[in-house]
Amino acid sequence: MSTVGTPEDTICAIATPAGEGGIGIVRISGPHAVDIASRVVRLRSKKSFHTLASHKLHLADILFPPVPSIGGLSTSETRQSTEQIVDEGLVVYMKAPRSFTAEDVVEIHCHGSGFVLQRVSEACVAAGARLAQPGEFTKRAFLNGRLDLSQAEAVLDTIRAKSELGLKLAQRQLRGELAKQVHRLRTDLVLLLAHLEAGIDFAEEDIAFVGHDEMTVSLQETLDQIRRMLVTAETGRVLRDGVRVVIAGEPNVGKSSLLNSLLQENRAIVTDIPGTTRDFIEESIVWHGLQLTLVDTAGLRDTTDLIELEGIRRSEQAQDQADIVLHVLDAAQLAKISTGNVRLPSLIHEHLFVVNKIDLVAAASVQPLFDALRACTTCKVLAVSAQTGEGLEALKHAIRARFVEPSFEPSDGVIVTHVRHQGALERAEASLQESLVSIERGIEPEFVAVDLREAADALGEIVGAITSDEVLDHIFSEFCIGK
Numbered sequence: 043m044s045t046v047g048t049p050e051d052t053i054c055a056i057a058t059p060a061g062e063g064g065i066g067i068v069r070i071s072g073p074h075a076v077d078i079a080s081r082v083v084r085l086r087s088k089k090s091f092h093t094l095a096s097h098k099l100h101l102a103d104i105l106f107p108p109v110p111s112i113g114g115l116s117t118s119e120t121r122q123s124t125e126q127i128v129d130e131g132l133v134v135y136m137k138a139p140r141s142f143t144a145e146d147v148v149e150i151h152c153h154g155s156g157f158v159l160q161r162v163s164e165a166c167v168a169a170g171a172r173l174a175q176p177g178e179f180t181k182r183a184f185l186n187g188r189l190d191l192s193q194a195e196a197v198l199d200t201i202r203a204k205s206e207l208g209l210k211l212a213q214r215q216l217r218g219e220l221a222k223q224v225h226r227l228r229t230d231l232v233l234l235l236a237h238l239e240a241g242i243d244f245a246e247e248d249i250a251f252v253g254h255d256e257m258t259v260s261l262q263e264t265l266d267q268i269r270r271m272l273v274t275a276e277t278g279r280v281l282r283d284g285v286r287v288v289i290a291g292e293p294n295v296g297k298s299s300l301l302n303s304l305l306q307e308n309r310a311i312v313t314d315i316p317g318t319t320r321d322f323i324e325e326s327i328v329w330h331g332l333q334l335t336l337v338d339t340a341g342l343r344d345t346t347d348l349i350e351l352e353g354i355r356r357s358e359q360a361q362d363q364a365d366i367v368l369h370v371l372d373a374a375q376l377a378k379i380s381t382g383n384v385r386l387p388s389l390i391h392e393h394l395f396v397v398n399k400i401d402l403v404a405a406a407s408v409q410p411l412f413d414a415l416r417a418c419t420t421c422k423v424l425a426v427s428a429q430t431g432e433g434l435e436a437l438k439h440a441i442r443a444r445f446v447e448p449s450f451e452p453s454d455g456v457i458v459t460h461v462r463h464q465g466a467l468e469r470a471e472a473s474l475q476e477s478l479v480s481i482e483r484g485i486e487p488e489f490v491a492v493d494l495r496e497a498a499d500a501l502g503e504i505v506g507a508i509t510s511d512e513v514l515d516h517i518f519s520e521f522c523i524g525k
């Protein structure tokens with residue numbers, strides 16, 4: 043493990059978010075958790091920490107500095123002259139292995155003051171704990187076999203979930219649904235591999251451990267299951283991360299107004315002066331379980347204003363990172379010019395055309411306008427009025443429908459939500475396909491075995507059965523400290 047420290051270390055961290063709160067929690071995990079806690083808190087019951095019942099809350103005073111340890115034994119039961127009581131709180135001891143990390147864990151619950159929490163964590167460090175790195179608690183849970191890697195990732199997804207569907211998927215992954223499926227597939231492969239290798243070892247004896255047809259059917263079945271999982275990957279990613287919707291178009295077409303109406307608040311400045319929005323503004327809403335991150339950008343036009351030029355550069359950059367771009371057009375302007383003259387963007391990004399301000403044009407003039415517009419693009423064209431709200435529901439519907447099947451139910455089988463898992467499944471798919479081609483061509487079983495081994499390893503990466511320090515460090519560094 044490239045991470046500093048060893049499992050013999052005891053780690054501590056503030057586990058609750060920064061800022062004021064009703065309560066805040068400092069978490070300690072490792073073999074010396076009890077020793078350290080016993081020097082930082084004094085139980086009101088006057089009992090020794092070492093005889094404390096596990097998984098129960100106990101009232102305590104929190105001390106700073108911590109009580110010195112004498113001969114390895116804590117002395118917090120005896121009052122010291124220099125000590126101060128910084129707060130009162132509750133402590134809970136979770137005896138190994140029945141804790142999140144599967145190690146001895148003590149949590150100190152105090153008032154949610156940044157200063158108190160800082161003091162408590164300083165006291166823990168003074169008493170011998172090391173400040174935890176981001177994700178180190180969850181990493182220990184993984185290394186101690188409490189969670190597999192996909193479940194550890196689901197812990198982070200749960201913390202970050204922004205929508206009901208996102209949370210549902212995270213919880214399902216946390217309960218091990220993906221892991222179980224991957225284990226099943228991997229076990230099938232490993233079994234086949236064992237048979238195949240036995241066949242290779244006993245080649246002289248001419249014993250077939252697994253028949254050609256049986257092998258093909260079984261591999262095809264595994265391949266089909268992997269493909270079914272891969273089909274869910276885009277929906278899964280979108281449900282977990284949300285959709286990034288960038289609003290673009292010429293100045294004054296109503297981009298900022300559209301953002302405001304979708305958010306139902308006056309977030310962006312709206313004026314009739316072209317070039318008002320110069321930076322981009324980003325806000326999120328959750329619509330039918332899907333998070334939409336809306337990004338309002340500077341209008342695209344030729345200008346020499348340096349600030350506006352920078353705004354336009356950022357707008358183009360934002361479009362590059364979009365899942366979908368709403369290209370806003372002004373209905374009143376469109377009505378005046380022939381649609382042949384409409385400047386349509388180059389469609390490198392996923393686009394939706396939004397004709398805004400339809401409240402300004404007569405209903406009869408709208409249809410030919412739309413027909414003409416639809417004739418020059420394959421993208422969906424929708425009519426809205428940011429001012430009256432007309433068409434906004436349909437717009438949100440169209441965005442969601444682009445990413446999530448309307449009939450989608452989160453209870454339908456396993457859903458792949460991580461790009462990492464998707465990548466591993468794709469590699470497993472490629473290797474299995476290769477193996478099937480080899481079998482078909484009657485290529486030596488040794489080569490088939492190599493492909494099967496690769497497929498099994500790729501699946502193993504998802505749950506962390508096969509993994510490198512680099513991958514682990516990458517995954518856990520995304521976590522917050524204290525988790």
Ligand SMILES: Nc1nc2c(ncn2[C@@H]2O[C@H](COP(=O)(O)OP(=O)(O)O)[C@@H](O)[C@H]2O)c(=O)[nH]1
Pocket residue numbers: 292293294295296297298299300311312313314315316317318319341398399400401402426427428429430
């Ligand atoms: N009548 C009408 N006016 C609108 C609508 N949307 C925006 N506007 C007006 O168009 C002007 C430009 O709007 P703004 O949102 O700043 O456009 P942006 O430059 O594309 O961000 C403002 O005067 C808005 O009040 C709409 O749906 N109907």
Ligand SMILES: [Mg+2]
Pocket residue numbers: 297298299310311318319339340341
């Ligand atoms: Mg604007």
